[in-house]
Amino acid sequence: MSRLGDIPIRIESAPASVEVDGGLGGGVSAILHEVVRLLEQLAAADEPAAIDLRSLPMSPQDRTELQRALGEGEVQATLNAQGVSTIRETRVPGVWWVEHRDSHGELIAELIEVTRVPQILASATDEILAGARALREQITLGATVGRC
């Protein structure tokens, strides 16, 4: 047994959801209302925002309900840096479900990002310039040794 997730647990008394909006639990409904507000803010002021899911007291049922309510969108990206991260756009444009895992596969951060494209996906100027430098060197080296 190498990971915490491998320890078998059974939830005996999950709290019953209080249904409020269209059969959704109270906690899930509150998060969705917040997402709607953040989407309006993004459209009006181009201001991105995020909700840290690990800071919210959610039961496993709430999490499943929230995932079902937001659904799957068209874009899914996998990031391999200090462990694997998945960045998925949900069915709602501008709403991204981001999971960061460490090199052992443990979940270290889980967020709903309300943004056009999550910042972590975009390349930064210093990296672009470093990449251009490296590529130029590669071309020069290739020309010197007669291939490229």
Add this chain to the structure above:
Amino acid sequence: MPQDHEDVTVGEMLRRHGVSRRGFIKFCTAAASAMALPPFMGPAMAEQLRNARRPSVIYLSFQECTGCLESLTRSFAPTIESLIFNVISFDYSDTLMAAAGEAAEAARTKAMQENFGKYVLIVDGSVPTGAGGAYCTAGGRSAVDTLREAAKGAAAIVCVGTCASFGGIPLADPNPTQAWPVTGIVGDKPIINVSGCPPIPEVITGTLLQFVTTGKVPDLDEYRRPKVFFGNTIHDRCYRRPFYDQGKFAKSFDDEGARNGWCLFELGCKGPTTYNACATLKWNGGTSFPIESGHGCLGCSEPNFWDKGSFYSALSTPAWGKAGETSPSEVLKIAAGAAVLGVVVGAAAAGVGRMRQHRQEQQSVDNEPKGD
């Protein structure tokens, strides 16, 4: 450590160690989440740090057990222990560095001279002042002299652990080495106390990252602890709090109440008077904290926690003084009384206990010597 001490940015140093910008954003996002900071603080922190010069850090170990350094270096994934050492220029730590003897002391002197007025000084352990400081010496110099010298050029001092912050166990009665906290020795520098025995690793790294990112001392409480981590009591954020409010208390460690996860107040939990982040950040990468494992809080992040009577006496007992003043039978009698009166007595007694504790601690802090 010292071989990497060049005038390079954090971003460049991370790149050299194979950590990409995205990897660092991810690390800072996880750190912000673990520290309960707003989610967009992570990427902002990452971008700012990447372009910052690596701050020099000098780590002095005095009267301590190395538990704090263990806590720091065993901290959570993603490999913060390696990342934190890349973010900062860890120029001196006699416990961790490969160099020893005169070479080690020379590294400290060099780092202090080159970064005078800019380096962060971390102090681990209390400072013995008895016998001319002879109880703790390294390289022929006493801890008190080393601290005074190193403090002169520090931008800020971070006291890691209850010993450096409040004297801790070495200061406990009868304090045979005449140990003092850093605040008792240095009086003219910004001092941040990160107390705990040991402190939560994320609180240590979070405080360092916050200072390195902003260059400013964070908002502190009356004991100079960062409010972001020490703003609430363990009791305020305890998942067993609803049982306290209902007057449901475990009476022994193996009774029905304990098995049902009821409040551990009567078994001596010091959660109501202890300010720390254990109930929210938790330990071992967010796995759990002592109360979740069925044991009450010892109050290890508070001043004089070792001299406050038994760890197993309820806060409502008059044992809130020196150990041994109240017999076990008296404790049981009083605890039984508290159970009968339930939450009303519990809350009132906790309030009185806290006031009394605060008065004693304030007197203790006010009476500390300022040698500098």
